[in-house]
Amino acid sequence: MDKTLYVTDLDGTLLNRQDRVSPFSISTINNLVENGMLFTYATARSLISASKVTEGLSTNIPVIAYNGAFIIQPSTGEILSSEGFTEEERALVRDVLNTHGISPLVYSFVNGMEKVSWIPQNENDGIRRYLSLRQRDPRFRPVAGKDALYEGEMFYFTCIGKKEELQPVYDVFFNDSRYRCTIQQELYRPEYWCEIMPAKASKANAIRRLKEMWGCTRVVSFGDAVNDLPMFEISDECYAVSNAVDELKAVATGIIESNEENGVARWLLHRLSPAGSGM
Structure with missing residues (x-):
């Protein structure tokens, strides 16, 4: 049975123009996580910065910070995986x-x-x-x-x-x-x-590691900018929000509603409810 990892960028994708996750998106994603969805975000932000703008989102999910330099468990701050310089x-x-x-x-x-x-x-x-x-x-x-x-x-x-x-x-x-x-x-x-x-600090490499940690067989990702291209390249499905740059839209599986319209959460709700297909 397919086991899918869902990964979203934050700025310009899950976050709105006020640099926040809307109440609708928080409620939708948390409910889906509680019902078995394997979900995370991948961001250039630190855990501290990301935690502030995603306040209310489940902290029971490992997240990808600093563009893939770290995979961190938010509830404890434990670094599960890291990449560094010599x-x-x-x-x-x-x-x-x-x-x-x-x-x-x-x-x-x-x-x-x-x-x-x-x-x-x-x-x-x-x-x-x-x-x-x-x-x-x-x-x-x-x-x-x-x-x-x-x-x-x-x-x-x-x-x-x-x-x-x-x-x-x-x-x-x-x-x-x-x-x-x-x-x-x-x-x-x-x-x-x-x-x-x-070199090894990338959203794509971190997603591969998290995919292995969770025993997933597929990856579905969401993004808006050119730095999301490597993440899209390693995904089985990849969706650009309507406010995304043209370069990302050109390689996307599809275009979803914008960050202002809760595009990621609405897509997840449509895909995973009510039957839960893709869980």
């Missing part, structure tokens, strides 16, 4: 960012605690907005200089700025097989985000 790979990221004058947000474990480090005097509008949306985040660690910025066991780098500033960094790491690097415009905003992570 010391040599971390050093190269630091050198390339310094060469191009980029001051990133650095995600790392410092003395065993997850931290997001940045240099306040190098903030731009995009970084200030990122910080303002995550006030009182216990991970935040403002530092005075580059030595402190790159302390700890670094596992993820986010650079926010103009596309022309970030493109040279993207070009370096996109062509290096030891890394996975993405660049895209921030949703509803003018600035771009360039994110650098270990």
